[in-house]
Amino acid sequence: TQRVEGRALSRFEKITHRQAMISLYDAFSETDMRDWEKRNRNYLVSLPVQPEYYCELKLDGLAASLRYENGVLRLGATRGDGKTGEDVTANLKTIESIPLSLRVPTKQEIEVLGFSIQQAEKIKEIILHGSLEVRGEAIMTKDVFKMINTKYQAEGKALLANTRNAAAGSLRQLDPQIVAERKLVFYPYDLIFSDYRRSELLATRQQADALAALLGFKKLEHNRLCVTLDEVFALKNNWEKNKEKLPFFIDGLVVKFNDLKLWEQLGIVGKAPRYMMAYKFSAEQATTKVLDVVWQIGRTGALTPTAILEPVALGGVTVARSTLHNFDEIKRLDLRLGDTVIMERAGDVIPKVVSVLKELRTGEEKLITAPKHCPRCQQPIEKDKDEVAFRCVNKNCYAVALRRLIHFASKPAADIEGLGEKIVEQLVSASLLEDAADIYALRKEDLLLLDRFAEKKADNLIQAIAQRKNLELARFLFALGILHIGVESAQTIAQELKRSFTQTEISPLQLHQAAVVISLDQWQSLDDIGPIVAQSLYNFWQDEDTLLLMEKFNRHQLVLMLPATLKNNSLAGKSFVLTGSLSRLTRQEAKDRIKARGGQTRDSVSRQLDYLIVGENPGSKLKEAEKLGIKIISEDEFLKLLSQE
Numbered sequence: 001t002q003r004v005e006g007r008a009l010s011r012f013e014k015i016t017h018r019q020a021m022i023s024l025y026d027a028f029s030e031t032d033m034r035d036w037e038k039r040n041r042n043y044l045v046s047l048p049v050q051p052e053y054y055c056e057l058k059l060d061g062l063a064a065s066l067r068y069e070n071g072v073l074r075l076g077a078t079r080g081d082g083k084t085g086e087d088v089t090a091n092l093k094t095i096e097s098i099p100l101s102l103r104v105p106t107k108q109e110i111e112v113l114g115f116s117i118q119q120a121e122k123i124k125e126i127i128l129h130g131s132l133e134v135r136g137e138a139i140m141t142k143d144v145f146k147m148i149n150t151k152y153q154a155e156g157k158a159l160l161a162n163t164r165n166a167a168a169g170s171l172r173q174l175d176p177q178i179v180a181e182r183k184l185v186f187y188p189y190d191l192i193f194s195d196y197r198r199s200e201l202l203a204t205r206q207q208a209d210a211l212a213a214l215l216g217f218k219k220l221e222h223n224r225l226c227v228t229l230d231e232v233f234a235l236k237n238n239w240e241k242n243k244e245k246l247p248f249f250i251d252g253l254v255v256k257f258n259d260l261k262l263w264e265q266l267g268i269v270g271k272a273p274r275y276m277m278a279y280k281f282s283a284e285q286a287t288t289k290v291l292d293v294v295w296q297i298g299r300t301g302a303l304t305p306t307a308i309l310e311p312v313a314l315g316g317v318t319v320a321r322s323t324l325h326n327f328d329e330i331k332r333l334d335l336r337l338g339d340t341v342i343m344e345r346a347g348d349v350i351p352k353v354v355s356v357l358k359e360l361r362t363g364e365e366k367l368i369t370a371p372k373h374c375p376r377c378q379q380p381i382e383k384d385k386d387e388v389a390f391r392c393v394n395k396n397c398y399a400v401a402l403r404r405l406i407h408f409a410s411k412p413a414a415d416i417e418g419l420g421e422k423i424v425e426q427l428v429s430a431s432l433l434e435d436a437a438d439i440y441a442l443r444k445e446d447l448l449l450l451d452r453f454a455e456k457k458a459d460n461l462i463q464a465i466a467q468r469k470n471l472e473l474a475r476f477l478f479a480l481g482i483l484h485i486g487v488e489s490a491q492t493i494a495q496e497l498k499r500s501f502t503q504t505e506i507s508p509l510q511l512h513q514a515a516v517v518i519s520l521d522q523w524q525s526l527d528d529i530g531p532i533v534a535q536s537l538y539n540f541w542q543d544e545d546t547l548l549l550m551e552k553f554n555r556h557q558l559v560l561m562l563p564a565t566l567k568n569n570s571l572a573g574k575s576f577v578l579t580g581s582l583s584r585l586t587r588q589e590a591k592d593r594i595k596a597r598g599g600q601t602r603d604s605v606s607r608q609l610d611y612l613i614v615g616e617n618p619g620s621k622l623k624e625a626e627k628l629g630i631k632i633i634s635e636d637e638f639l640k641l642l643s644q645e
């Protein structure tokens, strides 16, 4: 209680660090670590053949800096942006493992650590009458975390997300009383004698670690001196396996050159020192900040929000952006710009934002609003009634057009080799392409006028396009980018449309003539086509622009190949329903084989049904079929039907 002073603050003072609180570079593999050593060797030719590494646990908490003047704690600060942090002295004082005044060791105690008599005297002098900065990590142990959350749950309060954010959130509490309840622990990882270079008073990082303990700080007994990188790897592997046994969370090791002279010689590059490296475990979760949300426009005009993140290491990769899927997801997460979020990446799954750490909000976070205008064409955005997506409905929107073209040429669609994203963009900006039909009007002369288009490349592209002038109908239907139509539904539709023709090839206009007369109900009666997809198909074919597009494809002599005629059409026009379980086929196999012979499968019995196939333990369908006088066949009889020529 002595440690809790004063009243709650209304805000924290900003303070400028005397020495910047830099950050660390991350390594995720042995190769990364060896490369690091190699880089250092190149940089410092005099690097010892076998430098010693002091390996410390990388505690997953919050960095704090403590300034002692004449042995007394005067100022405690968070890292902030590295240059300026916040004055959280009152909060840090509530942490029992932070001495309010430094313990004064005897000269003998200091000498035992390998310091010279002169050094020992200097150090004592500084402790008593000088200035010393101790930096380290404030953490919450797993036990305390559990205890607090149990309590919070009982009180109906929002739970703490994890120990790291619990520690961070605690230090940002304006009321020191609350901080005291949170029982944080502090471990030092750096001593800075303000008026001296590190190596003037200390020889090694190991020595510094031991000295901090003499001054009254807690010591991490797990820290180890390693004399080869292989030893470092073994240590890291061991902790990666056994980290659960520790009372607190760690996310890797911090591997530091033990010789502090090397620190001065190697120095800092960019945002972090050369002389130490965070050797990280492969994390599945990490916290980071959402810097921005951008809206990306897809080929159906749908706008997808993407979070731009402060880069963070996750599962062995650095993650800097993450899809938020749609606006509802933003609302569900209650995400705001500037929020700290938990990111997750399980296995090779794409990283996602799992939750927002509202406890860490500063009040400066901004609400995210859905765009009212398309980021590209500035036309108004519409939201479908029963859909979560916002769409740019301007069919001429450049971005949408671009996406559509890229989609049209892509592998599962028209599969035009060499017509990838970059080239499409180039052709669109040169006004050579406006819609997919223009692809078939491209001439070599046009291409040769473009940047980076030599004879060969132009020839290849023209040839690739010519090769696809005879296009399978299903590919074409998919390539058109009709809302909700995927590869499979395109195949179903191609099969259906084929019924309208006797020939094997049709023109785009013939396709239009066949499709435009299909009613909404007819679309919906197709296998695997639901009401939403049916509506989309209907709208597409009724749209006047579709006719114009088909006419254009026609002019450029695109030929559509109907799906291969089924070899055996013995079940054409016959419909089947299955009941009970078959012994020699799965349901899906039975359905596929009926379809392969031109037959149809239905889900329920009706007067129009031709056959009911009855397996083991048939259901109520058998009775219904009997009532309606439908032909009922056994599995054997069905197989016989299938084997007919």
Ligand code: IVH
Pocket: 021, 022, 023, 024, 056, 057, 058, 059, 060, 061, 062, 063, 064, 136, 137, 189, 190, 254, 272, 273, 278
């Ligand atoms: S030395 C140059 N040693 O990790 C910064 N940092 O990812 C000096 N951390 O901001 C850091 N355990 O808060 C060091 N044994 C350890 C550490 C450690 C945790 C934190 C530290 C730093 C962050 C960088």
